[in-house]
Amino acid sequence: MLGRVLGGRYRIIQHLGSGGFGQTFLAVDQQLPSQPLCVVKQLQPRTPNPFVLQTAKRLFDAEAEVLYRLGNRHEQIPQLFAHFEENQEFYLVQEFIExxxxxxxxxxxxxxxxxxxxxxxxxxxxxxxxxxxxxxxxxxxxxxxxxxxxxxxxxxxxxxxxxxxxxxxxxxLPGSTRQTxxxxxxxxxxxxxxxxxxxxxxxxxxxxxxxxxxxxxxxxxxxxxxxxxxxxxxxxxxxxxxxxxxxxxxxxxxxxxxxxxxxxxxxxxxxxxxxxxxxxxxxxxxxxxxxxxxxxxxxxxxxxxxxxHSLRRSELGWNFWVRFVIATYLGPTIGTILVFVSAVIFFLADKYLLSGFVFSRYKDNLQLIAALIAGPVMGLCVGVAEWLAMRRWISGIAWWIPASVFSSTLIGFAMALSAVGLWSKTILGALGGVTRWAVLREKAPRAKWLIPWFMLSSLIGPLRLYVIDLSIRSQSGPSLVVGILLPFLYTSLMVWILRRQ
Missing domain, CATH: 1.10.510.10 (Transferase(Phosphotransferase) domain 1)
Structure with a gap:
C-alpha cells in the first residue's frame, strides 16, 4: 500500500493503524503546491455480498456528509477533504492534526x-x-x-x-435476524x-x-x-x-x-x-x-x-531557562557573602562582647555552629532567588522560600556532621526534598523527583557553587566543569517538573 496513489492525488507514505473495519494511512496531497499531510481511512467490508456492499456505501456516504458538515464548522473537528470508492474499497480523506x-x-x-x-x-x-x-x-x-x-x-x-x-x-444479511x-x-x-x-x-x-x-x-x-x-x-x-x-x-x-x-x-x-x-x-x-x-x-x-496549571514546554522557554540558571548562581553567591558577613559579625560579637566565650567553650563544634548560621542564610537567599525566577510562570508558591530554608539547613547539618553515615545523610536530604515537593505537588505531579535530587545533594554537598568552590581550591578541572554544569542540570529538572504533563 505504501507509495500507492489513491483518487489520483493522495500518495500513501505511512501506515498508522488497522482494525476490523480496515486501515488508516498517512498521505500527502500531491495536487496542492505545499503537498500537505492528510489521513486516509480505508474501509474494506469483509464480504462480497452485493447487498452488504450497497448498504455500506450508502451509510459511508451519509456519514461522510455528517463529517463534512461538522469539520467545516468547528476548529476542534478535523475537516473532511474527500470520500470516494476505488476498486470496491471506500476511502475517507481527513485533515491531519499535528x-x-x-x-x-x-x-x-x-x-x-x-x-x-x-x-x-x-x-x-x-x-x-x-x-x-x-x-x-x-x-x-x-x-x-x-x-x-x-x-x-x-x-x-x-x-x-x-x-x-x-x-x-x-x-x-437479507432475511437474517438483526442483532444490535x-x-x-x-x-x-x-x-x-x-x-x-x-x-x-x-x-x-x-x-x-x-x-x-x-x-x-x-x-x-x-x-x-x-x-x-x-x-x-x-x-x-x-x-x-x-x-x-x-x-x-x-x-x-x-x-x-x-x-x-x-x-x-x-x-x-x-x-x-x-x-x-x-x-x-x-x-x-x-x-x-x-x-x-x-x-x-x-x-x-x-x-x-x-x-x-503546570506549564507546557513552549511556555517554559529561554526566558525562564536564563532566569532560573541565574538564580542558581546568584542565590548561593549572595548567600555566601551574607554567610561570610554573618560569620565576621558573630566572631566580633563573641570576641568583644562575650570575651571569646563561644569559641573557647564550643571550639570542637564550630562546624555545627557554622552550619546553624550558613544553612538558613543560604536557604533564604537560594529560595528567594528561585521564587523570583518562578513566580512569573507559576503562582501561589511563596512557601517555596521557607521550604528552601528548611532543606538547606538540613543539608548544611549533613555536611557539618562528617561522621554521619550515608543513610542518615540520605534521610536528611529526602526530608529537604519533601518540603519542596509539598509546595509544588498540586501544581506539578513530577515535583516528586525533587526528593531524589536533594537526597543526592545531601550526599555530595549542595549542588551549585559549593562544587565550584571546592574545585577552585583543589585546582580540579573536572570538578570545576561539573560544578558549572550542575545549575543547568537543576534547571532542566525544574523545567521538566513544571511543564504541563
Whole structure:
C-alpha cells in the first residue's frame, strides 16, 4: 500500500493503524503546491455480498456528509477533504492534526489538579456540545480519540466511528435476524451503549470517565464498582472540591436518565463550578464591591486557571531557562557573602562582647555552629532567588522560600556532621526534598523527583557553587566543569517538573 496513489492525488507514505473495519494511512496531497499531510481511512467490508456492499456505501456516504458538515464548522473537528470508492474499497480523506494524544498526557499514577481537570472537561465538552447540537452521537470518546493540537493547545475530537458503524451494519444479511451491536471502547462505554442503544448521555459518560482518570491517575479498569447499584467508586482516590466530585459523579451515573442529558448541560455545570471557584479565590473586599460582567469574569477565570496549571514546554522557554540558571548562581553567591558577613559579625560579637566565650567553650563544634548560621542564610537567599525566577510562570508558591530554608539547613547539618553515615545523610536530604515537593505537588505531579535530587545533594554537598568552590581550591578541572554544569542540570529538572504533563 505504501507509495500507492489513491483518487489520483493522495500518495500513501505511512501506515498508522488497522482494525476490523480496515486501515488508516498517512498521505500527502500531491495536487496542492505545499503537498500537505492528510489521513486516509480505508474501509474494506469483509464480504462480497452485493447487498452488504450497497448498504455500506450508502451509510459511508451519509456519514461522510455528517463529517463534512461538522469539520467545516468547528476548529476542534478535523475537516473532511474527500470520500470516494476505488476498486470496491471506500476511502475517507481527513485533515491531519499535528499534536499529542491525550493518552500520552494521562500518565497512570500522576493525577492532575482540579483546575487542570476543569479545563480538560471544558475543552472536550465544548466540542462535544457542538456535535450533539448537530444530532450526532460520537460513540467512541476516549483519550486515543482526543488530540491536543500543537498549534494552539486545543483538544481536537477525531474518529467519529463511521466505518465501525458500517462494519456493524454490514454484518446483517437479507432475511437474517438483526442483532444490535454496541460500538465503543470498554471502560469508556456505558451499559446502554454496550446494548446498542447509545444516547448523547453515553458520550457524556465517557467524558466523565476521562475526567476521573485525570483526577485520580487511575485507569478505568481500576475503578471499583458497587455490586448492587453498578455505580463506580473512585472518590477515595480524588483530591478535589465537593463540586467537582459531584459533577463527575453525575457524568458517570450507571443509568443514563440520572446523567446530564447532553454535553451542553454538563458544560454549563462545569463553567458554573469554575466561576464559583474563582469567586472564592478573589479577595473578599473585591467580591463585595465589584460586580464583574460574565465576559470579564470568564476571562479572569481562564487567566487564573492558566496560572495555576503546570506549564507546557513552549511556555517554559529561554526566558525562564536564563532566569532560573541565574538564580542558581546568584542565590548561593549572595548567600555566601551574607554567610561570610554573618560569620565576621558573630566572631566580633563573641570576641568583644562575650570575651571569646563561644569559641573557647564550643571550639570542637564550630562546624555545627557554622552550619546553624550558613544553612538558613543560604536557604533564604537560594529560595528567594528561585521564587523570583518562578513566580512569573507559576503562582501561589511563596512557601517555596521557607521550604528552601528548611532543606538547606538540613543539608548544611549533613555536611557539618562528617561522621554521619550515608543513610542518615540520605534521610536528611529526602526530608529537604519533601518540603519542596509539598509546595509544588498540586501544581506539578513530577515535583516528586525533587526528593531524589536533594537526597543526592545531601550526599555530595549542595549542588551549585559549593562544587565550584571546592574545585577552585583543589585546582580540579573536572570538578570545576561539573560544578558549572550542575545549575543547568537543576534547571532542566525544574523545567521538566513544571511543564504541563
Amino acid at each position: 499534536g499529542t494524544n491525550l493518552s500520552e498526557e494521562l500518565i497512570p499514577g500522576n493525577p492532575w489538579t482540579e483546575d487542570q481537570v476543569i479545563e480538560l472537561l471544558k475543552d472536550i465538552l465544548g466540542v462535544l456540545a457542538f456535535v450533539h447540537s448537530e444530532q450526532v452521537i460520537h460513540r467512541d470518546i476516549k483519550p486515543e480519540n482526543l488530540i491536543r493540537r500543537k498549534q494552539n493547545g486545543k483538544i481536537a475530537l477525531i474518529d467519529f466511528g463511521a466505518v465501525k458503524e458500517v462494519v456493524a451494519q454490514g454484518t446483517h 451491536i454496541g460500538i465503543g471502547t470498554p471502560g469508556y462505554m456505558p451499559s446502554e451503549q454496550a446494548a446498542g442503544k447509545p444516547k448523547c448521555s453515553s458520550d457524556v459518560y465517557a467524558v466523565g470517565i476521562i475526567g476521573i482518570q485525570a483526577l485520580t491517575g487511575l485507569l478505568p479498569q481500576q475503578f471499583p464498582e458497587d455490586p448492587i447499584t453498578g455505580e463506580l467508586r473512585w472518590q477515595s482516590w480524588a483530591q478535589a472540591s465537593a463540586g467537582l466530585i459531584a459533577i463527575l459523579e453525575r457524568l458517570t451515573r450507571y443509568h443514563f436518565s440520572e446523567r446530564y442529558s447532553s454535553a451542553q448541560e454538563a458544560l454549563q455545570a462545569v463553567e458554573q463550578l469554575q466561576q464559583k471557584n474563582l469567586a472564592q479565590s478573589l479577595p473578599q473586599s473585591l467580591s463585595q464591591t465589584v460586580l464583574l460582567p460574565p465576559s470579564h469574569s470568564k476571562a479572569i477565570a481562564q487567566s487564573l486557571s492558566l496560572q495555576q
